[in-house]
Amino acid sequence: MDRVVFESVRKIFRHRPALFNWLGRERGGETIALKDVSFSAGCAEVVVLLGPNGSGKTTALKLISTVLLPDAGSVRVGGFDARRDAGAIRRQVGIAVATERSFFPRLSARENLEFFAALDEVLRRERAPRIKEVLRDTGLEEQADTLVMKFSSGMYQRLGIARALVKRPSVLLLDEPTRSLDAANTAHFWTTIRALAGQQTTVLLATHNFAEAAAVADRLLLLHRGQLLANRPVDDGESADALRSFYFRMTGEIDEAMLKV
Amino acid sequence: MTSILDKLNAILRRDLLTAIRHRSGFVVTLVGVFTELAAFYFLSRAIGPGFRPGGVEYFPFLMVGTGVYTFFVMSAQAFLSAVQEAQQTGTLEVLMTTSTAPAELVVLSSISAFAGNLVNLLVYFFAGVAVFRASIHANFLSCVGVLIFSLAIALALGIAAATLQVAFQKGSALLWLLGSGIWFLSGTMFPIQSLPRPLELLARAVPLTYAIDGMRRALLEGQSIVAMAPTLAALAGFGLVLLPLALAGLSLSLRRARQDGTLSFY
Numbered sequence: 001m002d003r004v005v006f007e008s009v010r011k012i013f014r015h016r017p018a019l020f021n022w023l024g025r026e027r028g029g030e031t032i033a034l035k036d037v038s039f040s041a042g043c044a045e046v047v048v049l050l051g052p053n054g055s056g057k058t059t060a061l062k063l064i065s066t067v068l069l070p071d072a073g074s075v076r077v078g079g080f081d082a083r084r085d086a087g088a089i090r091r092q093v094g095i096a097v098a099t100e101r102s103f104f105p106r107l108s109a110r111e112n113l114e115f116f117a118a119l120d121e122v123l124r125r126e127r128a129p130r131i132k133e134v135l136r137d138t139g140l141e142e143q144a145d146t147l148v149m150k151f152s153s154g155m156y157q158r159l160g161i162a163r164a165l166v167k168r169p170s171v172l173l174l175d176e177p178t179r180s181l182d183a184a185n186t187a188h189f190w191t192t193i194r195a196l197a198g199q200q201t202t203v204l205l206a207t208h209n210f211a212e213a214a215a216v217a218d219r220l221l222l223l224h225r226g227q228l229l230a231n232r233p234v235d236d237g238e239s240a241d242a243l244r245s246f247y248f249r250m251t252g253e254i255d256e257a258m259l260k261v
Numbered sequence: 262m263t264s265i266l267d268k269l270n271a272i273l274r275r276d277l278l279t280a281i282r283h284r285s286g287f288v289v290t291l292v293g294v295f296t297e298l299a300a301f302y303f304l305s306r307a308i309g310p311g312f313r314p315g316g317v318e319y320f321p322f323l324m325v326g327t328g329v330y331t332f333f334v335m336s337a338q339a340f341l342s343a344v345q346e347a348q349q350t351g352t353l354e355v356l357m358t359t360s361t362a363p364a365e366l367v368v369l370s371s372i373s374a375f376a377g378n379l380v381n382l383l384v385y386f387f388a389g390v391a392v393f394r395a396s397i398h399a400n401f402l403s404c405v406g407v408l409i410f411s412l413a414i415a416l417a418l419g420i421a422a423a424t425l426q427v428a429f430q431k432g433s434a435l436l437w438l439l440g441s442g443i444w445f446l447s448g449t450m451f452p453i454q455s456l457p458r459p460l461e462l463l464a465r466a467v468p469l470t471y472a473i474d475g476m477r478r479a480l481l482e483g484q485s486i487v488a489m490a491p492t493l494a495a496l497a498g499f500g501l502v503l504l505p506l507a508l509a510g511l512s513l514s515l516r517r518a519r520q521d522g523t524l525s526f527y
Contacts, residue, residue: 013522062522065358069519091360102351104275106282111275118271119359119366121264147282167360 002040003202004064004171008073009037011059011226033059035226036073041204041219043170046197048213048234049206050247051223057206058098060223061173064204065095077171091121094169096160098176105149109140109159112148113166120167134162137192139185153180161189165196172196174205178212190215210240210247224251265369268361272373276343280377294385295392298324302393314452317481321395324386325477326449332375332382333415333469334439340374340419341432348426354525363515364508371419375412386480396481403479403486410493411472413500420507428514430526448473468499 011034015027034056041047049057062068063075066086075082077089103112113131122130135141138158143151148159157180164172174193178186193203193216207213213220214234220243222230229250234243248255280286305312305320312319347353357363389395418439426432446453446460447469453461464470475492478484486493518524 011522059522062354067354067357067519067524068522069516071520087360087362090358093358095355095358097351097355102355104279104352105350106279107275111278115271115275116355116359118268119356119361121360124267163355 002042003078004041004204005076006037006039006060006063006073007076009034009060009063009070009075010072011056011063011068012071032226034063034070037223037226037228038073039221039228039231041171041202043202044197044200046193046203046205046216046218047221048217048219049204049221049223050208050210050213050243051206052208052251052253054225055223056226057223058175061095061175061204061206064089064171065093065173066090092169093171093173094164094167095173096157096164096175096177098179101156103148103156103159103163106147108145108147109135109151109155109162110144112159113163116163117166122167130166130168131162134165137165138162139188154182154185157181158185169201171202171204174203176207177205178207178209186212210243213243214238214240222247222250265365268365269369269372272369273376276373276377290381291384294381294388297327298385298389298393301327315477317477318396320393321389321397321481322477323450324389324393324395325480326447326473328382328385328389329411329473329476330444330447330449330469331385332378333411333418333472334436334444335381336371336375336378336415337419337422337439338436339378340371341422341426341436343370343374344423344426344432348430348525351525357515357519357524364512367420367423367511368416368508371416371423374419375415379408398483399480400483400485403484403489404476406486406489406493407472407475407479407496410496410500411475413504414468414472414496417500417503417507420504420511424507424510424514427511427518427524443467443469446470468496468503471495471499 010032013031013033015029015031037056037060039047049060051057059068063070063082064077066082066089069083078092080088080092082089104115107115110131113134114127117127117131132141135144138161140155140158140162143155148156151159157177161174161177164174178189181189190212193205197203197218203216205212205216217234219233220230221228230246244255247253301323302320305318305323308319310318314322344353347356356366359366361369390397422432422435424432425435444450446456446464446467448464453464453470456464471492475489475496478489478492515524518526
């Protein structure tokens, strides 16, 4: 059964320059972030959204999380419509955003997680063991009682993942989750993602990283300038290089690294 | 209900922890309280004992007026700052993805902001009485009644500021208006009867006027809750109109921000 469904989704961002725009150079017009995009993601499936900057990956994740609403088409999660039943969707979805500093700086990692767990209606008696579990899974056990204002980029990123996991979402949204992680933490994270899929979680992961896509993806969505160029399964053992070739062939962009070789 | 209390507890704990970890914050607040009260004390001495607005001494008149006014404005300011900070750090978008409805989250957060400033107000009054010998004849039941009915108006004010911040990134404009215009009209420093008739009528349309007047009568004159029924009814009326309006405005502005993608703009 499909848990996340996009049907002909269109999202446009309109730029409204200031009243005295002649004083500066603020652009007007609009940016079409997603053009009639349709896809679905099933239970226990890891779907990777691949594409260059500005291709619409983050917009797609924000639409699923209900932070954004579509201009046309429909977004459904677990059978609920994002326009009409946003509350029901938010109970199912966990999101780890690319913004590192989306925490309360003068609270510790554990206190931040306790706060978000309360807002996510995690039962009080379940909070402490769940927080302990996600801190362990993200390698933050030793920093649990450190104020997050003292965290490095990578630690912020791991805490973002921990926050998304603590509510045990049926749909997990990850925006460039390993951008600031070291090699060991990245490898551990990929294992965690596959384990979550094994527990029936639907994972949608936006990335530029071909190795990451090859490591975790069941299926690949290739976005380019708001359009869905490809929606195909990723074969077991398909290499990062194979995905890289596919990406450049489909987008028509020039792979400068290959030119040097 | 349990869930709402649990969330309120989490928000209060977050704000309390943040406040106590800003180690200098309490000291700065205390110094501010004593400096302001000292200024009003010497101002009232300079004016002399003959000036008794509404039949009460001028220092306690000033103490209650500025205390209640500051409670309203600083609470709205604290709440607005929290929204602005959440926009700047990206926390607001994440908060909007939790299982808590956005309007519920905003109301609970504003209650927390007002709770902190209620403590400041009590410290302010206590210092005025204990240190500067302000003469009071409090009817505590009436004081509590005024506070409870004023809180709905204060919440509406905070939510309106948050609405403007989300919609136009200009919540501080509302507070500027409050900081100047309403300060002048609400009888903070002098009785509104001193104003020209048209301005006095305008002052009577400002909810804060009733909150300040009510608190003066409850705290300084010890009027009973029955004697204060008209003032309490006026406060309740303002609350009943303003709070639903503010919540509806907030709901609309949040939906618009989700449509336009401007939730984290600041």
